Amino acid sequence: MTSHSSNGRWSVLLPVFAALVLAGFWLSGPSREEGDLKSLVVYCAHDSVYADAILKDFEKQSGIRVDVRYDTEATKSLGLVNLIVSERQRPRCDVFWNNELLGTVDLQAQGLLEPHKGTGWNRLPEKYRDSDGHWVGFAARLRVQIVNTREVSADDEVVQNLFAFEPASVAVAKPLFGTTLTHYTVLWNEWGPERLKEWHHHLRLRGVREVDGNGAVKDLVAQGVCSAGLTDTDDFFVALDEGKPVEMLPVRVLLTPSPRPGEEAREAENKSEGPLTLALSPQSRGEGTKPKAEKKTESKTKTICIPNTVAIIKGTKRVEAARKLIDFLASAETELALARSKSRQVPLGPVDEAQLPDEVRRLKEWAADGVDLRSLLPARRECLEWLKSEYLR
Amino acid sequence: MSLASACLWTLARTLVICLVAWPVCAAVERWLRGLAEERRSVALVGLLAPFCFPELLVGYAFRDLAMFHPQWAELLCSGLLFVRVVPVGAVALLMAPPPECDAAAIHCQRMLLARVSHPSQQFDLWRCYWHGPIKRALPALGLMAVVAFQEFELAALLMTTSWTDWFVAAERVGLARSEMLRQAAWPLVMQLPVLIGVVSWLGHVGWTPRPSESRAEGGTDGASILRGRGRIVPRWALAYVLMALVVGCVAPLSLLGWRTIEGLSWLARQRTQQMGLLREMVISMAVSACAGLTAWTVCRRVMTMTQLAPAGLARRGRVGLGWVMVTGLLPGLLGSLLLSLGAVTLFQVSWLRPLYDTPLPWVLALTVWLLPRAAVLQLWLDAVRPSEAVHLAEMLGGSGMSRSERQKPPHPSPLPAKPGRGDKAKDKGKTKNEAGTMTPFTSTLCPSTFNPQRSTLLWRLRDQPQFLAMSLLCYWAYCDLPTAYLLAPTGMAPGLVRLYNFMHFGRSAALSAEACLFFGGPIVVVAGAILVGRVWRR
Numbered sequence: 001m002t003s004h005s006s007n008g009r010w011s012v013l014l015p016v017f018a019a020l021v022l023a024g025f026w027l028s029g030p031s032r033e034e035g036d037l038k039s040l041v042v043y044c045a046h047d048s049v050y051a052d053a054i055l056k057d058f059e060k061q062s063g064i065r066v067d068v069r070y071d072t073e074a075t076k077s078l079g080l081v082n083l084i085v086s087e088r089q090r091p092r093c094d095v096f097w098n099n100e101l102l103g104t105v106d107l108q109a110q111g112l113l114e115p116h117k118g119t120g121w122n123r124l125p126e127k128y129r130d131s132d133g134h135w136v137g138f139a140a141r142l143r144v145q146i147v148n149t150r151e152v153s154a155d156d157e158v159v160q161n162l163f164a165f166e167p168a169s170v171a172v173a174k175p176l177f178g179t180t181l182t183h184y185t186v187l188w189n190e191w192g193p194e195r196l197k198e199w200h201h202h203l204r205l206r207g208v209r210e211v212d213g214n215g216a217v218k219d220l221v222a223q224g225v226c227s228a229g230l231t232d233t234d235d236f237f238v239a240l241d242e243g244k245p246v247e248m249l250p251v252r253v254l255l256t257p258s259p260r261p262g263e264e265a266r267e268a269e270n271k272s273e274g275p276l277t278l279a280l281s282p283q284s285r286g287e288g289t290k291p292k293a294e295k296k297t298e299s300k301t302k303t304i305c306i307p308n309t310v311a312i313i314k315g316t317k318r319v320e321a322a323r324k325l326i327d328f329l330a331s332a333e334t335e336l337a338l339a340r341s342k343s344r345q346v347p348l349g350p351v352d353e354a355q356l357p358d359e360v361r362r363l364k365e366w367a368a369d370g371v372d373l374r375s376l377l378p379a380r381r382e383c384l385e386w387l388k389s390e391y392l393r
Numbered sequence: 394m395s396l397a398s399a400c401l402w403t404l405a406r407t408l409v410i411c412l413v414a415w416p417v418c419a420a421v422e423r424w425l426r427g428l429a430e431e432r433r434s435v436a437l438v439g440l441l442a443p444f445c446f447p448e449l450l451v452g453y454a455f456r457d458l459a460m461f462h463p464q465w466a467e468l469l470c471s472g473l474l475f476v477r478v479v480p481v482g483a484v485a486l487l488m489a490p491p492p493e494c495d496a497a498a499i500h501c502q503r504m505l506l507a508r509v510s511h512p513s514q515q516f517d518l519w520r521c522y523w524h525g526p527i528k529r530a531l532p533a534l535g536l537m538a539v540v541a542f543q544e545f546e547l548a549a550l551l552m553t554t555s556w557t558d559w560f561v562a563a564e565r566v567g568l569a570r571s572e573m574l575r576q577a578a579w580p581l582v583m584q585l586p587v588l589i590g591v592v593s594w595l596g597h598v599g600w601t602p603r604p605s606e607s608r609a610e611g612g613t614d615g616a617s618i619l620r621g622r623g624r625i626v627p628r629w630a631l632a633y634v635l636m637a638l639v640v641g642c643v644a645p646l647s648l649l650g651w652r653t654i655e656g657l658s659w660l661a662r663q664r665t666q667q668m669g670l671l672r673e674m675v676i677s678m679a680v681s682a683c684a685g686l687t688a689w690t691v692c693r694r695v696m697t698m699t700q701l702a703p704a705g706l707a708r709r710g711r712v713g714l715g716w717v718m719v720t721g722l723l724p725g726l727l728g729s730l731l732l733s734l735g736a737v738t739l740f741q742v743s744w745l746r747p748l749y750d751t752p753l754p755w756v757l758a759l760t761v762w763l764l765p766r767a768a769v770l771q772l773w774l775d776a777v778r779p780s781e782a783v784h785l786a787e788m789l790g791g792s793g794m795s796r797s798e799r800q801k802p803p804h805p806s807p808l809p810a811k812p813g814r815g816d817k818a819k820d821k822g823k824t825k826n827e828a829g830t831m832t833p834f835t836s837t838l839c840p841s842t843f844n845p846q847r848s849t850l851l852w853r854l855r856d857q858p859q860f861l862a863m864s865l866l867c868y869w870a871y872c873d874l875p876t877a878y879l880l881a882p883t884g885m886a887p888g889l890v891r892l893y894n895f896m897h898f899g900r901s902a903a904l905s906a907e908a909c910l911f912f913g914g915p916i917v918v919v920a921g922a923i924l925v926g927r928v929w930r931r
Binding site: 012014015017018019021022023025026041048049056067068069070071079081082085086087089090092093174176177209211212216219220223225384387388391392393 | 394395396457460461463549552559562563564565566567568665672675676678679680682683686687690741743746747749750751752756882883884885886890891894895
């Protein structure tokens with residue numbers, strides 16, 4: 001055999017060999033047999049850094065193999081929600097672990113979730129679960145204002161002034177995806193579309209630093225490129241653990257109560273303040289410089305507490321295994337593990353408080369004021385439509 | 394930003410980069426032509442290294458710089474793109490056929506114009522320019538434009554405007570498929586004229602003379618005419634190549650390097666992490682080998698088939714066959730992002746849906762995407778291969794060639810059978826293939842014995858370049874992100890997507906180490922295979 005012909009053979013044999021290797025990996029992957037109880041396909045929007053360890057623990061405890069599909073940081077959660085929708089005729093996902101709530105509620109509204117009221121569902125508060133058991137929320141993050149303490153003081157009023165007068169020194173993530181979308185949805189609902197649009201345009205016109213994701217916001221603030229930004233608690237803790245000079249303040253949103261007689265004039269006055277004073281924490285206006293975090297929360301403001309959610313996808317043949325995973329994820333053990341992980345997520349159900357890190361206890365107080373997100377799906381859809389028109393058309 | 398604006402921005406960036414890069418390409422090409430064969434190989438490796446260096450790694454290395462100095466992000470992105478398109482332009486020029494109208498003809502036309510200043514003479518001069526340097530330059534410029542316009546990872550990581558980023562965002566927020574397809578018309582329309590030009594060039598490039606032949610023509614090539622009377626100093630070209638190496642390879646490596654060692658020591662203690670990374674690498678290597686080698690084989694077979702078309706087949710038939718081949722290359726030139734989005738849509742069709750969660754869509758999309766690259770690589774190999782030396786080496790002490798192989802020409806040309814310039818066979822109405830049938834007579838005279846020198850010679854002259862070209866093709870597939878994150882089936886998580894995901898969190902020692910291992914792994918495998926082959930031949 002000459003080397004020329006051997007070359008030709010190699011160029012045929014090698015792909016065949018590679019195809020066999022691929023087939024091997026594919027076959028050794030998640031079982032495609034219907035009703036197989038020993039494996040699960042999980043779509044996970046939560047960061048793999050934290051989710052991996054939890055799912056490995058589940059594998060060890062239950063003996064059920066878990067194959068995970070993660071999403072990319074820049075497009076967290078929304079990509080997987082759309083993937084599940086597009087696969088509705090032939091779902092390959094058994095369990096969806098979302099890192100926020102409204103995407104899961106959207107799936108429920110489209111009839112893509114299977115109800116399950118297990119032990120996990122029972123231990124969690126009403127606000128963080130679906131009444132019919134289509135999904136259950138656990139281990140939450142909060143939207144916070146991250147501040148570089150070398151640039152400005154960690155003061156709510158100072159941060160509000162930055163947003164109002166120096167947006168160029170503030171960083172925010174594009175609101176098309178992830179928890180920033182939830183944040184915008186809350187504002188859409190509470191402020192109304194016009195006020196949110198005005199605020200958003202004001203920020204953009206005045207040169208706010210708009211980046212891919214909350215991780216990039218954290219980087220910009222931690223490095224002192226921006227003085228403050230909007231991000232999540234888990235990203236804040238990454239910067240803190242790296243020894244960066246950062247501090248956080250919870251994002252608080254003024255709720256708009258239905259106007260009662262005599263209050264209409266005051267409300268109108270509030271609204272007429274214009275975009276420059278569209279504060280995220282409205283109490284900061286003229287209320288002194290003490291950080292909001294340390295104050296007793298007023299009844300009219302709410303924090304944005306975004307739980308992880310987990311749900312079974314309708315059409316799965318591995319319902320039993322999926323239920324086991326849901327109960328595992330919504331358990332006190334998982335909540336504690338996530339609270340003690342580097343992301344310091346806030347447990348929503350009852351856990352042994354003594355085992356919680358100090359930072360998480362502080363977050364738990366803030367989370368108690370969290371706005372109820374369950375009814376915000378229509379607002380999210382409208383807000384997303386508007387955002388699409390802003391960014392994609 | 395709307396897609397139209399994003400497209401226009403990308404187009405403007407592409408035009409600026411191509412125009413600025415063009416003189417550099419011409420200088421580098423001229424410098425390459427002037428080099429001796431052995432030196433040219435080294436120079437080509439140096440020139441192509443920034444183009445072959447994983448863009449994900451480059452983007453990751455420069456991401457912080459772009460993020461902290463956003464006013465420089467666009468310039469940084471354009472600069473890095475510049476470094477990537479110059480090798481493409483230079484190599485395309487090197488491969489380009491000699492101009493129909495050379496410098497001497499243009500000089501004569503000018504002299505004529507000095508005596509007779511008639512408008513028709515002026516027109517003739519412009520025709521000379523068109524058929525000379527401009528026609529020669531256009532395909533190279535087209536290829537450069539395609540590379541710059543289709544950029545994805547760099548633009549995404551450096552957070553600059555790009556139409557590719559718009560599509561990713563649109564896909565993720567669930568823009569309707571019909572709307573997506575409608576919007577895809579924008580980049581498609583913008584690229585189409587260039588794509589058609591490039592594809593038609595691929596159909597004609599088979600007549601490319603080898604660089605040695607072109608060099609014999611001295612300064613009569615089109616590039617030199619484009620340069621006018623200015624003399625480009627070869628030292629500048631050398632300085633450029635060194636600078637590009639530093640910016641495109643050394644700087645990213647050193648930016649990562651200081652944390653890589655720390656990360657490697659951490660990784661050495663994490664057994665689970667090691668096994669996960671190894672699994673991801675093996676999966677990615679298997680997919681890329683499958684796609685890369687399939688693309689190579691398909692391309693080679695089709696090219697050979699076009700060339701070996703039955704003598705009875707009419708010339709029109711042969712040309713038609715050639716055009717079928719080059720049309721097959723068109724989807725690949727659309728870029729991996731559009732191709733992957735198309736594949737996702739295609740495999741959601743009810744009768745193809747059973748295949749959706751298999752590696753097949755992934756491999757298929759990669760193969761289609763690689764086809765034009767495979768064609769260019771094969772044409773280039775055919776053009777630069779020292780055919781006489783290979784032929785002599787083949788005759789040296791062995792004749793185990795099969796009959797079909799004997800019937801092949803020493804250097805199969807991918808063209809639809811149009812004879813080349815200066816080809817004597819043309820005058821006699823023969824094809825190169827027919828001329829190549831002398832091989833069996835000479836080879837059958839030699840005894841069939843294993844000859845290690847012959848084997849080594851053939852390896853060095855013929856097989857090694859082919860092996861490296863195939864490896865490069867597979868490496869491109871290995872480093873392609875859009876196909877990996879859109880098409881990889883469940884349970885076969887590609888490492889590339891995980892790394893890309895983590896890269897948005899910022900730099901860390903562990904990530905730098907994993908990225909270096911992930912991207913360096915295949916290079917070690919290829920180097921190992923070459924070493925093993927060398928030992929085995931001894």
